[in-house]
Amino acid sequence: MIGRYSKTCPYCGKEFTTDVEHKKYCSEAHKTYDYRRRRLEQATEKICPKCGRPWTEPEISKNHTKPSYCRYCQQYFADHHRQKVQ
Numbered sequence: 001m002i003g004r005y006s007k008t009c010p011y012c013g014k015e016f017t018t019d020v021e022h023k024k025y026c027s028e029a030h031k032t033y034d035y036r037r038r039r040l041e042q043a044t045e046k047i048c049p050k051c052g053r054p055w056t057e058p059e060i061s062k063n064h065t066k067p068s069y070c071r072y073c074q075q076y077f078a079d080h081h082r083q084k085v086q
Ligand SMILES: [Zn+2]
Pocket: 009, 010, 011, 012, 013, 014, 025, 026, 027, 030
């Protein structure tokens, strides 16, 4: 089957044809993979403002505030705080 529009899949670079004008990917799977890949790239592009290391996705705290430091710094501050209290 040959569609009206000739497209190139941004994920695998394969050329394909479709009748859906806004379709971008050769398959639903590649749409999902590309979305995941881009999300991963965005996550690793960040730099922690505290230690300057590449951003390691911090765990979301219990009150759902967005953490401002990487996982290592979060752990560091948590340990530091605990030592002060004791
Ligand atoms: Zn593809």
